[in-house]
Amino acid sequence: MTEQPSFCYRHPDRETSLRCNRCDKPICPQCAQRTATGYRCPDCIKEQSKVFVTARWYDYITSFLTSMILSLIGYWLMGLISGIGFFFFFFVFVIAAAIGGGIAEAVRWVIRKRRAKSLFRTAAAGVIVGGLLVLIPELMFVILYGDFSYLFSLIWPTLYFFLVASSTYVRLSGIQLSR
Ligand SMILES: [Zn+2]
Ligand SMILES: [Zn+2]
Structure with a gap:
């Protein structure tokens, strides 16, 4: 059984043995785009990237507000235990990482798993x-x-917000990359 020679659907003069592994259209090597799962035609690539960015405009507002409010609640809770002394600084690291993870989950829930590349930046902001x-x-x-001695008491809030922002960012971008 000999296979019919097929021609790129975008370049009818180019013979090719490559096919899009999603829609099975013949494509020439110039049109084919390599993906993690094989060669795809430009149409399928375009369609997939449309699915990838599914966030609505208000997702940016809700994820921004969610992360801002939750980080402020966390800050308030931290304030309640800030009097425990030196060991408090260890708690800042642990709790900030936990709150960042919680914010990432909350943002993901609020936006109903829709996704956009810049949403994790919005949440960190x-x-x-x-x-x-x-x-x-x-x-x-x-x-x-x-009263510059008071500056000392601003160290942990600065550290806290920095850690929460970075762990929110890392967690959200990790979730987004792993789909
Ligand atoms: Zn295709
Ligand atoms: Zn082509």
Whole structure:
């Protein structure tokens, strides 16, 4: 049984043995795009990337607000135990990582698993803005009253918001990459 010579569906003059492994259309090597699962035609690639970015415009607002509010709640909870002394700094690391993971899950739930490449940046920005809402008034206070010893008490909130933002970012981008 000899196979019929097939021609690229975009270049009828080019004979090819390659086929898109999704829609089975013949494609020439120039049109074929290598993916993790094999060669695909440009049409299938386009369709897939459309599925990949499924976020709605309000997903950016809800993920921003979710991460901002949750990180502020976490900050408030941390404040309750901040008096326990030196070991508190270990708790900052552990709890900030846990809160970042929780925010990533919450954001994923809020956006109903729709996805967009920049959503994890939006969520991390929500945490940063939440942190600025806390830290800027405190810094103003330090500058206005000239009490720079107070700066020491801003170390853990700064560390906290930084850690939460980065763990939210890492967790969300990890979830998105693994689909
Ligand atoms: Zn195809
Ligand atoms: Zn072609």
